[in-house]
Amino acid sequence: MAEEVSSQMNSLSISETNPSSSATISLVSGDDIVFKVEPTIAKEMETVQSFIDETDGKITTIPLPNISSHDLPYVIEYCEKSIAGKITKEFEAEFVKKLNNEEVKELFLAANYLNIKKLLDFLSQVIADRIANKSVEYVRRYFGIENDFTPEEEAKLREELAWTFTGVDPDDEDEN
Amino acid sequence: RVKRVKEKIVCILLLGLNVSTLVNTEMNLLHPSHSRRRTPNASLSPTFIPNELVTDVLSHLTVKPLLRLRCVCKSWNSLISDPTFVKLHLHRSSQNAFYTLVSGIDFIVASFRFDPLLKNSPIIFKLPKDPYYQSNNNEFQNVVGSCNGLICLVGSSRVNENIECWFRIWNPATRTLSRRLGSFRDDLSTTRYNFTFGFDKSNNTYKVVALTRKIRVFTLQDNAWRNIQNPPEVHYYAMAKLVYLSGSVNWLAIHNHFGLTNKPFVIISLDLVTETYTQLLPPEGEVSFINHNLTVLNDCLCFSHDFKQTHFVIWKMKEFGDENSWTQFLKISYNNLQIDYPFNGFNLSLLPLCYSEKNDTLLLTNQYREGSILYNWKDNTLEKIHGPWFYTCVNFVESLESYC
Structure with missing residues (x-):
């Protein structure tokens, strides 16, 4: 009431x-x-x-x-x-x-x-x-996504895409 | 009680909404966990964004961050590589298309938006290191077209008495370069080949068109060349430069009965979907048919020519396919361009590349003197560009497209 x-x-x-x-x-x-x-x-x-x-x-x-x-x-x-x-x-x-x-x-x-x-x-x-410009980890947290790659799979993919990892902002936890 | 009230509200909404709205809102209605009955910062778990909205967000990203985000999780990795997503991304990215100038030196593509041309230095796309590329003095690589973020490069080399031609598809945004495609050998005496590259919407495939005495089409889907029927009239393809516009390949041809008509020229337009031809007449009026060029200028078909050895004239076909829409766009005296009569004995070496309506500026290239000119038609001012020589301009859009 x-x-x-x-x-x-x-x-x-x-x-x-x-x-x-x-x-x-x-x-x-x-x-x-x-x-x-x-x-x-x-x-x-x-x-x-x-x-x-x-x-x-x-x-x-x-x-x-x-x-x-x-x-x-x-x-x-x-x-x-x-x-x-x-x-x-x-x-x-x-x-x-x-x-x-x-x-x-x-x-x-x-x-x-x-x-x-x-x-x-x-x-x-x-x-x-x-x-x-955020890191992969930051984006996972942002969307609440769990990483389902095995460490080997992720390492391989990161190596293949290494050039895309330049110019990424450092993570800032206070932004939320 | 609160729960009952909620259910009631949901019922009201369900009854009140039409079906199409229901589909859109279903997710929110059926998953009350998505509702946010809290003040900001009151919850520790981040707000959950449903998948279809994540797709929408990702489609707004440029290529480099998108590729990086393939590492987020398996479903993102497959989403970003999915053809449907690639098309959605291309659709969004097309709204940010920009004109890219192509330079022939060291096989680099220099790219920048045309509007701030005077202020910004170009971004240089470097061709990736290519295991198939064999350096050879007789080999050249030439940009013949750009479509949906893919650039088609043509290379050739001399093998004994023959010439070998091939092409490669390059996506500068994803930094991928195809192997040699469509390799073929021909007698050196053959008329030189003209190529262009375009997209066949209906069959969802890219096509390379080669024009010599015959017209051949290479479909990326089939990975093979085919001869297609020649245009209805036999034409002598003098200095024919192929230009791609709105799903069609266009070139200027001379009527076989040259000399018998006051309209010796016709524009042949090949529809890439149906592989059929239509003919378009060049502009009427005070048109000289000496030293002509057919180009695409800011997505418009353009016809440029010399006028009495004193002026350079550009016509624009405002509505592609409508011969009544030819409009004289510019008539500039060679004096104002500070050049001598730019005729090299074959064709006019002045080629318009792109223009900015906002800045009243036209970029021209002087093909045989290897220089580019920025001309302001309002103030009648001119700037010569030193540095890389641009020989073509393509409307470029960043995409995830691949050549397969």
Whole structure:
């Protein structure tokens, strides 16, 4: 019961900061925080838009159990810029500067879940850029992948690809 | 209770979504472990990225890091070598294609994006050490084309009274060079061969086209030469340079009934998929048919020629295949280029290589004086490039493609 009350309070406080019209869409994050957005924002999120379309627009409160209240504002910010046609290289650089590696991955999953192609493609490139100069070990940790090569197999492959191992950044554990 | 609420939400979503969306979101819905009901940094295990998204991320990488990441695990190793992934990567990489200038000295390929040409020094691709390569004074290696990140090199050497030709496929990004392919011997007196290299989309294979008195096609898939039918009219292939564009091989031919028409030239276009020909007319109007060249300039078919021994003219076919789209692109006086009439007795030695619309700059090469010129058509300024002499320009894209 306590959880419900707190989420209602949260939703109230969010509503106050975002005065809404009757047409607004309520996006409910996984941790039950309500974010009111303009229908044009919802249109950017294919998953949300098809949900609205399927119910002929009768349902305007959309639960997004896989997206946290920490990530959703970033997604909304990106969609707003996208609608305004203000996605510039500068904006994108600023946008990701604030995000650590885990946050980028979470947003990437959110973009995939919501089916926002531009954001998905952009974050895909961001992750690629972040791992481009990293060591094999770093990338394994980044994706939580276990090495299933035998030491001999790995040594052989590394020897074959030795020239690709130049210019790799030293691992920095603090980056996450 | 929380679990029940979750299930309810999942049901609402399942009922509400159409099938195509369901496929996309299925993974997240069915694997609640992927949901992130936590504040950042609260968990020790890294956020799990499903495989199809990993593939997408990897397709954004350039070739060198990608090859290194084959060492991550077995599944990445096979993914990065998988033909479907190679195509996906090529598709992405194509958006970053750049013009590569090829220099003939010491068989190096000097590469740089054309726009910042004046500021950046070129990146030099070095041909890998080649166990098959036999140094021979009569041997040369020449770049005849580039397609999907592969560069086709043609070599030849003299064997008694014969000439032996072959080619190799080189991927500078993965640093792989094929063995000699398509080796054949011919009488030295044979008209010199012209080659080009292209991709046959339908059959998913690369083809090398050789033009002499006959037209021969080498398909990489079959590893064999075939003679194909000649174009419908018999042509004398004077100074025919083969150029590859949009899945077709093009060259300039002279009508057999030369002299009887005021349109002695025709462009023959061979479709690499169907291996059939179409004919295109060169531009009409004040066109001189002396000292002509057919080239590909910034992905456009171009026809360049001399004008009254005073000017150099370049025409652009804006829509490939549409004869009505010929537009005069530039007309530059030799005075402005600070060169004498560049005619060597056979053909015009001036060849346009590429241009930058943004910088109003054209790069030309003077084939018989072994120099390159950067010409700004807006300010009418000129810079001569010393150093490696560029003789061709290819639109290059980094890829994982191999020649097999």
